[in-house]
Amino acid sequence: MYLRLAAVFLLGISVMVCGGCNGAREPDELAYSVAVGIDKSAKKGMIDITYVGALPVVVGEGGGGDKPKMTTEVTYTVPSLAEARNLLNSVTYFVPTLTHVKILVIGEELAKQGIGDIIGPLTRFREYRGTNYVVVAKGTAKDFFKNNKPGIPGTASRYFESMMESSVETSYFLKTTLHEFYQRLKDTDGTSYATMVDVNPQTMEDKPAKSKTPGEKMEEYYAGDVPRAGSNPVEFSGAAMFRGDKMVAMLTNAETRSLAMLTGKYKRSYITIEDPLAPKHGININLRQGEKNEYITQIVDGKPVVQVTVLLEGEITSLPSGINYEQPEYKELLEESISQIMQQEITQLVIRTQEKGADIVGFGYQFRSKFKTWQDWKEYAWQEKFPQADIRVVVKCKIRRTALMWRTTPKQ
Amino acid sequence: MNYQGGNMGIAAGIALVFAVTIPRVFLTSLASRLVDDAQLAWFSVAVSAGAAMIMTKVLLYILSRTGGDVIDGVRWLLGSTAAWLVALIYITIFLANTVLLLREFAENTLLTALPLSEFSLVTIWYAVWAAVFIYFGIEVVGRVAYMVLPFLVASMLLIVILLIPFYNVYQLVPWQGNGLEIAVYHGLTMAGTNVGAVILAIYAREFQNAKTTAQALFWGLGGSMLIKVVYTQSYLMTFGVYVGQEKILPFFEMTRLVYLNRFLQRIEALLIALWAMVSILAIAISLYTVVYLIARILELPSGRPLVPLVAAITANVAMMPPDIITAIGYEKIYLYISSAGVYAIPALLFLAFFLKRKGVKRCTSV
Numbered sequence: 056m057y058l059r060l061a062a063v064f065l066l067g068i069s070v071m072v073c074g075g076c077n078g079a080r081e082p083d084e085l086a087y088s089v090a091v092g093i094d095k096s097a098k099k100g101m102i103d104i105t106y107v108g109a110l111p112v113v114v115g116e117g118g119g120g121d122k123p124k125m126t127t128e129v130t131y132t133v134p135s136l137a138e139a140r141n142l143l144n145s146v147t148y149f150v151p152t153l154t155h156v157k158i159l160v161i162g163e164e165l166a167k168q169g170i171g172d173i174i175g176p177l178t179r180f181r182e183y184r185g186t187n188y189v190v191v192a193k194g195t196a197k198d199f200f201k202n203n204k205p206g207i208p209g210t211a212s213r214y215f216e217s218m219m220e221s222s223v224e225t226s227y228f229l230k231t232t233l234h235e236f237y238q239r240l241k242d243t244d245g246t247s248y249a250t251m252v253d254v255n256p257q258t259m260e261d262k263p264a265k266s267k268t269p270g271e272k273m274e275e276y277y278a279g280d281v282p283r284a285g286s287n288p289v290e291f292s293g294a295a296m297f298r299g300d301k302m303v304a305m306l307t308n309a310e311t312r313s314l315a316m317l318t319g320k321y322k323r324s325y326i327t328i329e330d331p332l333a334p335k336h337g338i339n340i341n342l343r344q345g346e347k348n349e350y351i352t353q354i355v356d357g358k359p360v361v362q363v364t365v366l367l368e369g370e371i372t373s374l375p376s377g378i379n380y381e382q383p384e385y386k387e388l389l390e391e392s393i394s395q396i397m398q399q400e401i402t403q404l405v406i407r408t409q410e411k412g413a414d415i416v417g418f419g420y421q422f423r424s425k426f427k428t429w430q431d432w433k434e435y436a437w438q439e440k441f442p443q444a445d446i447r448v449v450v451k452c453k454i455r456r457t458a459l460m461w462r463t464t465p466k467q
Numbered sequence: 468m469n470y471q472g473g474n475m476g477i478a479a480g481i482a483l484v485f486a487v488t489i490p491r492v493f494l495t496s497l498a499s500r501l502v503d504d505a506q507l508a509w510f511s512v513a514v515s516a517g518a519a520m521i522m523t524k525v526l527l528y529i530l531s532r533t534g535g536d537v538i539d540g541v542r543w544l545l546g547s548t549a550a551w552l553v554a555l556i557y558i559t560i561f562l563a564n565t566v567l568l569l570r571e572f573a574e575n576t577l578l579t580a581l582p583l584s585e586f587s588l589v590t591i592w593y594a595v596w597a598a599v600f601i602y603f604g605i606e607v608v609g610r611v612a613y614m615v616l617p618f619l620v621a622s623m624l625l626i627v628i629l630l631i632p633f634y635n636v637y638q639l640v641p642w643q644g645n646g647l648e649i650a651v652y653h654g655l656t657m658a659g660t661n662v663g664a665v666i667l668a669i670y671a672r673e674f675q676n677a678k679t680t681a682q683a684l685f686w687g688l689g690g691s692m693l694i695k696v697v698y699t700q701s702y703l704m705t706f707g708v709y710v711g712q713e714k715i716l717p718f719f720e721m722t723r724l725v726y727l728n729r730f731l732q733r734i735e736a737l738l739i740a741l742w743a744m745v746s747i748l749a750i751a752i753s754l755y756t757v758v759y760l761i762a763r764i765l766e767l768p769s770g771r772p773l774v775p776l777v778a779a780i781t782a783n784v785a786m787m788p789p790d791i792i793t794a795i796g797y798e799k800i801y802l803y804i805s806s807a808g809v810y811a812i813p814a815l816l817f818l819a820f821f822l823k824r825k826g827v828k829r830c831t832s833v
Contacts, residue, residue, distance in 0.1 A: 058602050065599060178713075181578065186726040216729055234633070234724060241709040244637075420637035428643045429505040429708065 092196025185234030244419030253279025479609030480683025514654025
C-alpha cells in the first residue's frame with residue numbers, strides 16, 4: 056500500500072516536473088531571436104552582435120494599410136556572444152532565448168580575419184544547433200538585416216529557413232549549416248564554405264564578375280551585383296570560400312553551382328546556352344544531377360591524381376532556333392555542347408580552389424581510403440598536397456526529355 | 468526477496484541484459500571510443516561485447532553444470548570465503564556502475580532538459596525512482612524492460628535513418644583507424660562496459676533454466692552490441708573523428724541534428740524521455756543487483772529494507788565528484804577495473820571447474 060502511495064506521489068511530481076512546471080516559460084515571456092549577425096567592431100578586440108528578434112504578429116492583422124513589422128534588430132559592441140545575450144536582457148522584459156535562431160550572418164571583414172573563435176562557442180552552447188544556417192554578408196551583417204525586407208506574409212524564421220531550403224532550385228547558393236561548417240573547420244580533408252548574402256543597390260547596373268564561359272548565355276555575378284530592380288534588397292547568391300577559419304575568396308553564382316555539382320548537392324537548375332548551330336539563339340535546359348559523381352583516385356609519386364566524372368541529365372525547355380535537337384544526331388551535338396560548357400566551368404572552379412589552397416569540394420575525403428591508418432593519412436598532409444593535385448574533370452550530359460514537345464517544326 | 472523465483476523467461480532476460488549494457492551509448496562512451504580508436508571504434512565496441520559474451524557464456528556454462536547462481540557456483544567450487552569475495556567484487560562493480568550512471572544521467576538531464584534545476588535534486592530524483600522501482604522486484608523490472616525495449620530499439624534505429632542526409636561515408640576510412648592491434652587492445656580492456664551481462668549469472672535462479680539464460684545472453688548482449696556498432700558508425704559518418712571526439716553527449720547531438728524539413732526537426736525532446744527511461748532501468752537493475760547480492764551473501768530473508776539505504780549511499784557518492792569531467796575520468800577507470808569482473812571471475816571458476824569436473828554432473832534445471 057505504502058509502495059503504491061509512494062509511486063502515485065512520484066508520478067504526480069513527475070507530471071509537474073516533466074510537464075515543464077519547473078523552470079517553464081510561457082511563449083509570451085520569451086524574446087525569440089531568429090537570426091544573429093556577427094561583425095568586426097570598430098573597437099579593437101570587440102565584435103558587433105546584431106540580434107534579430109521575432110515580433111509577435113496577431114493572426115488576421117494587417118488586412119489593410121501598412122504591413123506589420125516582423126522583426127526588430129538590436130546591435131551591441133561586446134567582447135563575446137555571451138555578453139551580448141546578457142545585454143539583450145536589458146532592453147526587453149522578455150527572457151532572451153536563442154533556441155529559435157535560424158541563421159548566423161557573419162560580416163565579410165570578420166570572416167576574412169578568422170571566425171574560429173566565434174564558431175567554436177556556438178557548437179558548445181545548447182541554444183544553437185548544427186542545423187543553424189551560416190552565411191557571410193558582403194559588407195556587414197547589420198546592414199544585411201537592416202535592408203532585409205522580405206515583403207511576404209509569414210514569420211521571419213520561416214523566411215530565413217525557406218530561403219535557404221530553396222537553394223536546391225538553382226544551386227546559385229547552397230544550404231550551408233553550422234554542423235558542416237564546423238566539421239570542415241576541424242577536418243583537414245576539406246575546407247569550409249558558406250553562402251554569400253548582400254544588399255543589392257537595385258540600380259540595374261550590370262556588373263558581371265568575369266567574362267562568360269564560351270557557350271554560356273548568362274553572365275556570372277557575385278552576391279549583390281545581379282542587375283535588378285524591385286523586391287527585397289537583400290539577395291543570397293554565391294559562396295564564401297574558407298581556408299582554415301579565414302575567408303579567402305568569393306565564388307560567383309555559377310561557380311557555386313559548379314561546387315554543388317562536384318559535391319553532389321546539385322539538384323536542378325535552368326541553364327541558357329548558345330544554340331550550337333545558331334549561336335544568336337539560346338537554348339534553355341533544365342539540368343539535374345543524373346547519378347552520383349564518379350571519382351577515380353590514385354597517388355603517383357606522392358602526388359594526388361583524381362578524375363571526377365560529373366553525370367548530368369537535362370530536359371530541353373526552350374528551343375527558339377527551331378532546329379530539331381530532339382533528333383538523335385542533333386541531340387548528341389547539344390549534349391556535347393552542354394558537357395563542354397559545364398566541364399569548363401567546373402574546371403575553372405577547381406583551378407580557383409587550388410590557387411587559394413582551399414579544398415571546398417572535399418577531394419581529400421576521396422583519398423582517405425588509400426591509407427590504412429588515421430596516422431598515415433594525417434602524415435600525408437592533404438592540405439599541403441591539394442594545391443599540387445592533378446584534378447581532371449569530365450562532364451557527361453544526357454538529354455533525357457524534351458518537355459511537352461517531341462519535335463520542332465520550322466517556321467513556315 | 469525471493470532467491471528461487473524461476474519465473475523469468477527469455478524476453479525478460481534479453482531486456483535486462485540489453486537495458487544494463489546499452490545506456491552508455493547515451494553517455495560519452497562513443498566519443499571516448501573515437502579518441503582511442505578513430506575509425507575502428509566500431510570494432511573496439513564489438514570486441515568488448517564479444518569478450519564479455521564469451522566470458523559470460525563460460526560462467527553460465529559452469530553454472531549449468533553446478534546448478535544455482537554464481538554465489539552457489541563459487542561456494543561449491545571454491546568455498547564460502549571465495550563466494551563472499553566474488554559477491555563483494557560484484558557488489559563493488561555494480562555499486563560503482565550505479566553511482567556513475569546516476570551522476571552522468573543527472574548531469575545530462577541538466578544539460579539537455581532541465582538546465583535551471585538543482586543538480587542534487589535531479590540526482591535524488593533518479594535515485595528515488597530507481598529505489599521505488601526495484602521495490603517491486605527484478606521480475607517487474609524485467610517486464611518493464613521488455614515493454615520498453617521495442618520502442619527503444621525502434622527509436623534508436625529511426626534516428627540512424629533520419630540522419631542519412633548528414634552521412635559522409637568517407638568518414639569511415641582509413642578503416643584501420645589508430646591501428647587494428649590498438650583497437651583489439653582497447654576492446655578487450657574496455658570489456659567492463661558490458662559487465663552488466665553478468666546479471667544472468669547472478670540471477671540464474673530467477674530464470675527458468677540454463678537454456679533461458681544462454682539465449683538471453685546471446686540475444687540481449689548481441690542486440691546491444693549490434694545497436695552500439697550501428698551507432699558508432701552512424702556517429703562517425705555524421706560527425707567524423709575530430710568533431711566526434713568533442714561531444715559530451717553523442718546521442719543527444721545526433722538527435723539534435725535531425726532535420727527533414729520545417730515540420731520534422733527538433734525531435735530531441737522526445738528522445739530525452741526515452742533515454743531517461745533507459746537510464747532509470749539501468750540504474751535500477753544495477754542498484755537491485757547490489758541489494759540482491761548483499762542480501763544473498765548475508766542470507767537475509769529480504770533485501771527490501773536495504774533499498775533506501777543503498778539508494779541514499781549511491782546518491783550521495785554520485786554527488787561527490789567535483790565536476791562532470793572528473794566523473795567521466797572515473798568512468799574510464801571503472802570500465803578498465805570492471806573488466807576484471809568480466810574476465811577474472813569466470814576464468815577462475817572455469818579453472819576450478821576444470822580441476823573438479825570429474826565430480827560434477829550436468830544440471831539442466833537450475
